[in-house]
Every structure is written in structure tokens, then in C-alpha cells.
Amino acid sequence: MSFGPVLILREVAPRVVRLAAVYARPEGEAAPRLVAEGRDYEAELLATIDGQRIWRVSFELPRGIEAVYQSDGQAHVVDTAYDGDMRIGFVSCNGEENGDIDRDRDERNAMWKRLADRHGETRLQLLLHGGDQVYADEVTHGHPLSEGWPDDSPETASDTDLAGLRVHLRARFLERYRISYTAPGFARLAAEVPSLMMWDDHDICDGWGSLGAVEETGVGRTLIAAAREAFLLYQHAATEADVPDLFLDPTGRSLSFRRDLPGVSVLAPDLRGERTRSRIMGDAGWAAFEAACDGLEPRVLLVSSVPLLGPRLSLIERAMRLTRRMETYEDDLRDQWQSYAHREEWCRMLRKVLELEAAGHRVTAISGEIHLAVRAELKGHSAPVHQLVSSGISHRAPPKAWAWVLGTLARLGEAPIPEHPIRIRPLPGRGGVYAAQRNFLTLERGGDEWRARWTLEEAGDTPWLTI
Ligand SMILES: [Fe+2]
Structure with a gap:
């Protein structure tokens, strides 16, 4: 079964917007045909996986209008007017750890459908996906080498067996993406709103980077290779050959990226590619990230797949070490x-953010991960750094009791950088600190002002929050 076009934003150039559209098509079918502004663009074959061809069409649309392109004869409109008022959507956590592909489609995709309906009323111009674009946890099922991953995983395996595992995993990753990318709501948004995506653990497997030695086994290396290939293909319309052009770290170990739009930079550090139990980013990742902090636009949207600002979780963490269960x-x-x-690295990132704020940038951190909606503020020198957490778009919320525990913890406050306390705040117009409902976020620029609001599954839209 096919999917696509899924539009990925490449560049907002002076006169045009450069995009890449990714497709999956059965091997026997013709390549997709994309026409824009009377020009026929050729599709490039990126990979063949499990009887499917993965195609990319790189193309341009004029900037500043409601531009139209045809994909296999069907017209799609993309609003490329990035210079004035702007609307950006943010989603995360698109799936669940167990049984996601067997869920009722209408239930699973209810919030996608709502976001697509919103887009039908007022066009979104950019869609940010902040991690867990798919829940790949179960891709390891169904193959003898990876069936027991990660607790009961063989320490060694023959090259032939690993080659078999690779075939299995590539097919399973594709299946996950195919189901996500053909979902009602998603498919329309993906064809009309350019996306930027940064992965988190479930795009690989639960907890990747924090699993220890098992990650270095043949099975672990095969799993990360298949997940990385899938991330590049389906989330960036890319292959390894494109990595130096699209990502900040020339070595390619870290897949952090930055994209500039008029007045706003999207900065997305890769918090997974180099993670170990004792670090979040490696030397390559940090060097590339810090270099990318030069010359940013006045507004910085920092896509941090796990929330940058949050309560003192280290207290729970230490308590948990008391029991193996x-x-x-x-x-x-x-x-x-x-x-x-990760305390030292956390402070390093907070100092970097405060440095940008002191230099006159307005920084907004946007994150998913926790399957709850919440916000926080870091006291800056003249303006607060806002943290907006929105998750998940299809992952259901945890029990309300967990939201209460976190809310209680949030009252303790936290100030890892002296003079710059972090405060966890309720969403606008709401009482409890953490909102335990599925949700997505909309960011809007009107004139010079930026504002944000959450759309909660049951409670609906919050009032706007000026950021
Ligand atoms: Fe998640």
C-alpha cells in the first residue's frame, strides 16, 4: 500500500520555497508524477524495501502565495506566505507502545482529524513533529534474534542471521510509517503543510540510548541502523548521502538540524543519536549545536524532544533506585x-538558552514526550523562556493520578541556574498544572507578537498565551 506525498521543508529561499515530497509505491507501479508551476519534476528512487519503492521529488514553489502543485493529477495547496502572519502546528507522540497498529483508526486519529479540520479553516504553514512520529517498539517482534529485545537479546549473532534481521526490521519500520502516514487527517496535512521532524526514542525503540551494553550487540546495531534509515527516508525524505547537507554535524553522528524562516529559526537538537546512560549529546552533537546558535533569527523555536524545563524528576528517580521493580x-x-x-548537560543547555535570551532573542522551547500538556517558564534576563509541552497527538494520556503526582512535584520549584528559577504553570484558563488529555499546539505570529494555544481533546481550545 502506498503513502505520500509527505512534504518536508528544505529551505525558504529569497524567491521560492524548496520542498521534498516522499512517497512509497509498490514496485510494479509507476513513479509519482509531480507538477508545479507548469514544470514536471522527476522522482528519484531512494530505496526499495519489502516490495515498495521509496521515492522523492525535490521541487520548488513560489514564495508568498497560496501555491498549488499537482501530485498524480491531484491538486494540493501550500501556503508559502512566510513573511507576515504565520501559523505553525506542533504535534508529538503519534502512536502507542503496544498494539498501536490494531487500534481503531477513528479513535487513534481523532486529534489528527481535528488538526486537519482546523487547517481546512485556516491554513497551517509549517508542521513541527517533536518526537515519536511512530512507535516502533514492536518492530522487533516476529524475528528470533530480536524477539526478546532488549532484556533477552543474544550477545552474538552471525552475519547471515543479522542480514535476515535487517530485512525484517526494514519491512516492519516501513509498515509502521505507512500506517501512520495514511491515517485520516495526517495524509491531508502531510500533502499541504511542509513538515520538520526530530526523532525521540520510540522512532527507534523504547529508551534507546539509555539501554546500556545491549545497544552495542549485533542486534542493537542492526536495530539502530534500520531506525536511522527509516528516520532519514520517511521523516527527512533523505538518505545517508544527504546527511552533510541537511544536518548540522558534518560527521553525521548527531542528526540535529536548523531551518530558518523569515524572523524565526527552528533549532532541533538530536537528543537520541549520541545518547548513552551518562550523556545526552556527544562532542560532535554539542559542537554542531553550539555553532548553530550563531546568527539565529530573532525568534528561536527550540524543538527539544524531551522537555527542557520540568519539575525535579531527579527526586523520583533517586527514590526509584531503591527498588528494582x-x-x-x-x-x-x-x-x-x-x-x-545529565545535570551538567542540562545546565549547559539552559545557559546557552539564557545566553541567546540575553542577546535579544526570544526563545521558546517546544516538546512532547510526556503524554500530557503543560507549560513552564525559565526566568530570563529581560524576558521569560517559555516551555510549551504538547503530547500526544494519538498517544492516550496516562492516569490522572500521575498528572497529580507531577503537579505536586512541580510545586517544589527548581533552579539549576542560580537567579533563573523554573516555574511550572497551568495552561491558560485551566486549574490543574498538567492536563491529562490528548492535544496539539498551535503557534501564531501576528505582527511582531507570537502566541500559542493548546487544543485539548475534551476541553477544546485554551485561551491564547502570549510568548
Ligand atoms: Fe511518546
């Missing part, structure tokens, strides 16, 4: 910036 949760907590294991 809590190990799964401990892994989840280890993934956070707030983990005691």
Missing part, C-alpha cells in the same frame, strides 16, 4: 534533561 520507570526518567545523570 521500578527499573522501567527509571529508564524513562534517565531520558529526561532533569535526570541527575
Whole structure:
């Protein structure tokens, strides 16, 4: 079964907007045909996986209008007027760990459909996906080498067996993306709104980077290679050959990226590619990220797949070490910036953000990960750094009791950088700190002012928050 076009934003150039459209088509079918402004663009074959061809069409649309392109004869409109008022959507956590592909499609995709309906009323111009674009946790099922991943995984395996595992995993990743990308709501948005995506753990497997030695086994290396190939193909319309052009780290170890639009930079550090139990980003990732902090636009949207600002989770984490039964949760907590294991790196990132704020940028961190909606503020020198958390678009919320625990913890406050306390705040117009409902976020620029609002599954839209 096919999917596409899924539009990926490449560049807002002076006169045109450069895009890449990614498609999957059965091997026997013709390549997709894309026409824009009377020009016929040729499709490039990126990969053949499990009887499907993955195609990319790189094309241009004129900037500043409601531009139209045809994909296999069907017209799609893309609003490329990025210079004035602007509307950006943010989503995360598109799936669930267990049984996601067997869920009722209408239930699973209810918030996608709502976002697509919104887009039908007022066009979105950019869609940011902040991690867990697919939940690939179950791709390891159904193959003898990876069936027991990660707890019961063989330490060694023959090259032939690993080659078989590779075939299995590539097919399973494609299946996950295909189901996500053909979902009602998603498909229309993907064809009309250019996307930018940064992965988190479930795009690979639960807790990737914090799993320890098993990641270095043949099975672990095969899994990360298949996940990385899938991330590049389906989330960036790219292959390894494109990595130096699209990402900040020339070595390609870290897949952090930056894209500039008029007045706003999207900065997305890769918090997975180089992660270990004792670090979030490696030397290559940090060097590339810090270099990319030069020459940013006045507004910076920092896509941090795990929330940059949050409560003192390290307290729970330390308590959890007292009991082995809590190990799964401990892994989840280890993934956070707030983990005691990452304190130094967390402070390094907070100082960088404060440095940008002091230099006159307005920085907004946007994150998913926790399947709840919440916001936080870091006291800046003259303006607060806002943290907006919106998650998930299809992952259902955890029990309300968990939201209450976090809310209680949030009252303790936290100030890893002296003089710059972090405060967790309720969403506009709401009482409890954490909102345990599925949700997405809309960011809007009107004149020089930016504002944001959450759309909650049951409670609907929050009032706008000026950021
Ligand atoms: Fe998630």
C-alpha cells in the first residue's frame, strides 16, 4: 500500500520555497508524477524495501502565495506566505507502545482529524513533529534474534542471521510509517503543510540510548541502523548521502538540524543519536549545536524532544533506585534533561538558552514526550523562556493520578541556574498544572507578537498565551 506525498521543508529561499515530497509505491507501479508551476519534476528512487519503492521529488514553489502543485493529477495547496502572519502546528507522540497498529483508526486519529479540520479553516504553514512520529517498539517482534529485545537479546549473532534481521526490521519500520502516514487527517496535512521532524526514542525503540551494553550487540546495531534509515527516508525524505547537507554535524553522528524562516529559526537538537546512560549529546552533537546558535533569527523555536524545563524528576528517580521493580520507570526518567545523570548537560543547555535570551532573542522551547500538556517558564534576563509541552497527538494520556503526582512535584520549584528559577504553570484558563488529555499546539505570529494555544481533546481550545 502506498503513502505520500509527505512534504518536508528544505529551505525558504529569497524567491521560492524548496520542498521534498516522499512517497512509497509498490514496485510494479509507476513513479509519482509531480507538477508545479507548469514544470514536471522527476522522482528519484531512494530505496526499495519489502516490495515498495521509496521515492522523492525535490521541487520548488513560489514564495508568498497560496501555491498549488499537482501530485498524480491531484491538486494540493501550500501556503508559502512566510513573511507576515504565520501559523505553525506542533504535534508529538503519534502512536502507542503496544498494539498501536490494531487500534481503531477513528479513535487513534481523532486529534489528527481535528488538526486537519482546523487547517481546512485556516491554513497551517509549517508542521513541527517533536518526537515519536511512530512507535516502533514492536518492530522487533516476529524475528528470533530480536524477539526478546532488549532484556533477552543474544550477545552474538552471525552475519547471515543479522542480514535476515535487517530485512525484517526494514519491512516492519516501513509498515509502521505507512500506517501512520495514511491515517485520516495526517495524509491531508502531510500533502499541504511542509513538515520538520526530530526523532525521540520510540522512532527507534523504547529508551534507546539509555539501554546500556545491549545497544552495542549485533542486534542493537542492526536495530539502530534500520531506525536511522527509516528516520532519514520517511521523516527527512533523505538518505545517508544527504546527511552533510541537511544536518548540522558534518560527521553525521548527531542528526540535529536548523531551518530558518523569515524572523524565526527552528533549532532541533538530536537528543537520541549520541545518547548513552551518562550523556545526552556527544562532542560532535554539542559542537554542531553550539555553532548553530550563531546568527539565529530573532525568534528561536527550540524543538527539544524531551522537555527542557520540568519539575525535579531527579527526586523520583533517586527514590526509584531503591527498588528494582521500578527499573522501567527509571529508564524513562534517565531520558529526561532533569535526570541527575545529565545535570551538567542540562545546565549547559539552559545557559546557552539564557545566553541567546540575553542577546535579544526570544526563545521558546517546544516538546512532547510526556503524554500530557503543560507549560513552564525559565526566568530570563529581560524576558521569560517559555516551555510549551504538547503530547500526544494519538498517544492516550496516562492516569490522572500521575498528572497529580507531577503537579505536586512541580510545586517544589527548581533552579539549576542560580537567579533563573523554573516555574511550572497551568495552561491558560485551566486549574490543574498538567492536563491529562490528548492535544496539539498551535503557534501564531501576528505582527511582531507570537502566541500559542493548546487544543485539548475534551476541553477544546485554551485561551491564547502570549510568548
Ligand atoms: Fe511518546
